Amino acid sequence: MSEASKPRPEFRNLNVFSDLTTYRMPLAAWTSILHRVSGALMFLLLPLIIWLFDKSVSSEISFGQFSAAFSAGLWIFPGWFIKLVVLALIWAYLHHILAGVRHLVLDVTHRTTKPFGRQTAASVLVVSVLLTLIFGAKLFGLY
Amino acid sequence: MATTYGYKRSVVGAHYGWKDFLVQRISAIVMALFTLLVLVRLLLVQGPIGYEAWAGVFSPQWMKALTFAVIVALIWHAWVGMCSIWYDYGKPAGLRLLLQAATAVWLISCGGWMIEVLWRL
Numbered sequence: 431m432s433e434a435s436k437p438r439p440e441f442r443n444l445n446v447f448s449d450l451t452t453y454r455m456p457l458a459a460w461t462s463i464l465h466r467v468s469g470a471l472m473f474l475l476l477p478l479i480i481w482l483f484d485k486s487v488s489s490e491i492s493f494g495q496f497s498a499a500f501s502a503g504l505w506i507f508p509g510w511f512i513k514l515v516v517l518a519l520i521w522a523y524l525h526h527i528l529a530g531v532r533h534l535v536l537d538v539t540h541r542t543t544k545p546f547g548r549q550t551a552a553s554v555l556v557v558s559v560l561l562t563l564i565f566g567a568k569l570f571g572l573y
Numbered sequence: 574m575a576t577t578y579g580y581k582r583s584v585v586g587a588h589y590g591w592k593d594f595l596v597q598r599i600s601a602i603v604m605a606l607f608t609l610l611v612l613v614r615l616l617l618v619q620g621p622i623g624y625e626a627w628a629g630v631f632s633p634q635w636m637k638a639l640t641f642a643v644i645v646a647l648i649w650h651a652w653v654g655m656c657s658i659w660y661d662y663g664k665p666a667g668l669r670l671l672l673q674a675a676t677a678v679w680l681i682s683c684g685g686w687m688i689e690v691l692w693r694l
Contacts, residue, residue, distance in 0.1 A: 493624035
C-alpha cells in the first residue's frame, strides 16, 4: 500500500448529498459518529426516560401505568412502538457507555495504534448490538 | 505564544476545554459505576422484580443521595456533550446561541423533574 503516492480526495465546502455519501468511514469513525447519535438520541428522549422512571418508582398504581405503556401504549403511540423506542434507547445507552469506556481506555493507556483503534471500535459496535438483542428479546417477551 | 490583552487576560492557551474534558470523564465514570451498582442491587433481589423490589433499589437514604449526584453528573455530561455537537454543526453563530440556550432550558427542566421524582421516593 503506497498511500503517500496516491492523491487523496480533498473535501472543501462539504455537500451533504454528494460528499457525505462518498466519505470513507473506517470502523472507528462509525463508533465515533454513533457515539454522538446515541448521545443526542438520549438527550432528545430524556422526558420519556424520566416519565418511565417516575411512573416505575412513584407508587404501586403508577407502576401499573409504567407496565401498561408497553402493552396498551402511551398517549397516541401503541405499545409495540413504545417497545421499539425503548429498544433504541437500550442500544443508545449500551453503545454510548461502551464507546465511553473505549475512550477512557485510550486516554489511560495511550494505545493509539491503528489496529488497536480498529479492534476496540469493532468490539464496541458488536458487543452493543449483541447486548441490545439480548435485552430486546426480553423486552419483546421472547424469554 | 500566549498573548495577554487588557489586564493579564490570556485569550489563547492549551488549557481551554481541559475542564470540559475532565468533567465529561468524571461524570461518565460516576454514571457507569452507578449503573453497575443498580445492576448489582437488582441481582441481589430474591424472586420476581415488582414495584416493591424496584422502588427498594432506590429508596435507602444513601442511594437517594448517590442518585442526586448522578442526576447532576448526567445533566452536566449532557450539557458538555450537546455543546460539542453544536460547536461542530450549529452554524451560523446566532443559531448556535439559540440551540445552546434551548439545550440549557431543556436540561435544567429535565434535571428539576428528576429531582422531583427522587424527592417523593
